[in-house]
Amino acid sequence: MKDTPYSDCDFMKEAIEEAKKAEEIGEVPIGAVIVKDNKVIASAYNLRESEQRSVAHAELLAIDEACKVTGSWRLTGCTLYVTLEPCAMCSGAIVLSRVERVVYGASDPKGGCAGTLMNLLDDERFNHQAEISRGVMEEECGSMLSSFFRTLREKRKEEKRRKKETFDTSSDEML
Ligand SMILES: [Zn+2]
Numbered sequence: 001m002k003d004t005p006y007s008d009c010d011f012m013k014e015a016i017e018e019a020k021k022a023e024e025i026g027e028v029p030i031g032a033v034i035v036k037d038n039k040v041i042a043s044a045y046n047l048r049e050s051e052q053r054s055v056a057h058a059e060l061l062a063i064d065e066a067c068k069v070t071g072s073w074r075l076t077g078c079t080l081y082v083t084l085e086p087c088a089m090c091s092g093a094i095v096l097s098r099v100e101r102v103v104y105g106a107s108d109p110k111g112g113c114a115g116t117l118m119n120l121l122d123d124e125r126f127n128h129q130a131e132i133s134r135g136v137m138e139e140e141c142g143s144m145l146s147s148f149f150r151t152l153r154e155k156r157k158e159e160k161r162r163k164k165e166t167f168d169t170s171s172d173e174m175l
Pocket of ligand 1: 057
């Protein structure tokens with residue numbers, strides 16, 4: 001056990017480790033952990049492609065696990081660490097499960113609902129608000145995503161090029 005208290009960075013590193021597991025299986029690298037009393041009680045990574053489930057986001061899977069572990073749908077006193085800003089669905093689940101605090105790494109300009117497109121976590125019309133800390137290890141979280149998409153684009157380009165080559169040679173043979 002560490003003597004000094006764990007910091008947000010320590011737990012974000014664990015979320016990043018989860019994200020790496022996603023990347024290893026070809027998923028968009030997003031990872032999440034849920035911490036209670038300075039201990040990780042649930043961890044998960046994005047599994048949308050592998051499971052072909054639109055709801056298999058890291059945060060939702062982690063929330064589900066945390067509810068099982070604690071035996072309660074109320075995640076009072078829990079902090080959720082996630083490498084990318086939560087989407088509308090996950091932000092909704094965070095509010096509904098009463099997660100106390102959310103710490104995220106990179107912002108999501110295309111889907112972020114914890115402050116970027118809107119802020120579902122801090123809307124007083126709901127009966128629960130979560131405290132938010134943004135930009136924790138943002139650089140690491142963001143670059144993991146951008147390099148994943150860069151590699152994906154290169155792969156697709158290469159595939160297209162190869163397909164074209166096969167097509168060209170087969171049409172040559174036909175002449
Ligand atoms: Zn989500």
